[in-house]
Amino acid sequence: DVKVTQSSRYLVKRTGEKVFLECVQDMDHENMFWYRQDPGLGLRLIYFSYDVKMKEKGDIPEGYSVSREKKERFSLILESASTNQTSMYLCASSFPQHFGDGTRLSIL
């Protein structure tokens, strides 16, 4: 079974902080994805990566960056957190995409 692990289930940060969300997969998958989920909006793609050190912008990359230094790990970075980035963040890998349990991030 594919396992995608997100480092935190719940996180509370302050406006202006730099926030790191970590995601690790255990199946040597090339493709990894970061989404945010908001009520009524479904899943919106922030960034994805199809190989180490490769990244592509998704639909809503503004205010975010990513890092993929190793194949198994894909990190999402909020450069300067703002309240409108309060959301559920979901990491996925492979196809069909397998998801972690999500990180509920609150920015105060």
Place this chain on the structure above:
Amino acid sequence: DQQVKQNSPSLSVQEGRISILNCDYTNSMFDYFLWYKKYPAEGPTFLISISSIKDKNEDGRFTVFLNKSAKHLSLHIVPSQPGDSAVYFCAASLMDSNYQLIWGAGTKLIIKP
């Protein structure tokens, strides 16, 4: 511009009856369609998929139907069980897109006892 639409935000079905969840898409180049199920505070779980060369795929209680001419797919759950209460997302994929998925907004299915 929403390429994948789930027009029903919620659906309520009696336990034991059939649940039918619908999804419409606009891009005729989509070549693969997937359904995911999501419980609160968990990530989505892959449920069933269908290639654009087929019109039906079945897995136990779950069947997905694809009508390419109408650009419509549906997920049938029969019989519906209380554990099926969740949000269901429809997603579509384009060949050569690095496995990106285009997602619908989701339909919340409530199974009544």
